[in-house]
Amino acid sequence: MKANLPGHDEPALPADLRMTPQRAVVHEVVKASYDHPTATEVFMRAKEHVPAISLATVYNCLDTLVAHGLLKQVNLDRASSRFCANMNDHVHFHCDQCGAVADAHPISEMPISTLWKLPEGSRVTRLDIALRGICPECVKKNATAKPQV
Amino acid sequence: MKANLPGHDEPALPADLRMTPQRAVVHEVVKASYDHPTATEVFMRAKEHVPAISLATVYNCLDTLVAHGLLKQVNLDRASSRFCANMNDHVHFHCDQCGAVADAHPISEMPISTLWKLPEGSRVTRLDIALRGICPECVKKNATAKPQV
DNA sequence: TAGCTTTCTTAGAATGATTATTGATCTCAT
């Protein structure tokens, strides 16, 4: 498994992106976070490096970084957006019990969009896929907490 | 193709659901809508039948109907939730240009969640899948509007 | 059927995430 290790699989900085101190910190914070933080969580972590940064700026920076292909925005239902610096092809697994979000990488090259019958002449440009369930830790917790009745 | 025709593929009313006039109207409105309306759109359409109904009641009724398996809630990014009375297995195709939402039914029995490598011991209970792109109408519009440059 | 309990509905307030506004500051190509 190829993880999103620092220095690997990082997209080059787009030439048209002015990398301001705030944007750099927001980018670094998300890259250093393996828990898919929300904008508010990014804000709190960024403040440790740039105490004067504002939440609005964090939102602006996140938007800009997503628009320039340096971050992914992860949405589940209508909960707060989360952000992810792993730009490799992958989807997210959300634990319904503890809320953790984990990356899940594709095993095959299967062209997934062909699995459904689309209106004739449609052009698919993007797939939004999320897996939900119970993470290994919560499965274990449940097993010890409530043994077979 | 089996459409969601009235009288076909409709789940039986759950015994533990009190079918109040408001809930019945909300259910009927969504069943009669083929455009996946938002809560506010359902509210406006329901008012034609029950002028005194409130938006909060529409939200309550939609929640209850979803919880009882009579409607599906459709989320894309952080836009308003939309509602769907087609309870057959399907996903949604969203046109990024006109915003239309169309049902797309599975072609095969492929166990989709096996396409990704999940944390060892995870238990997947749900798949959230949306297809995005350009619908046939907008593809046509684009072709006539801006011919090959 | 009367009385009691629970559920449902309504209007309006509250929440929470996000976006818009505004004025100040910064950057970079002239």
Place this chain on the structure above:
DNA sequence: ATGAGATCAATAATCATTCTAAGAAAGCTA
């Protein structure tokens, strides 16, 4: 240097949704 355009911070505004409180309706129970 300078002036246009980008970015920033603080704050206000927006928007979908949820909460609250009080009244209305429906369901039991005697």
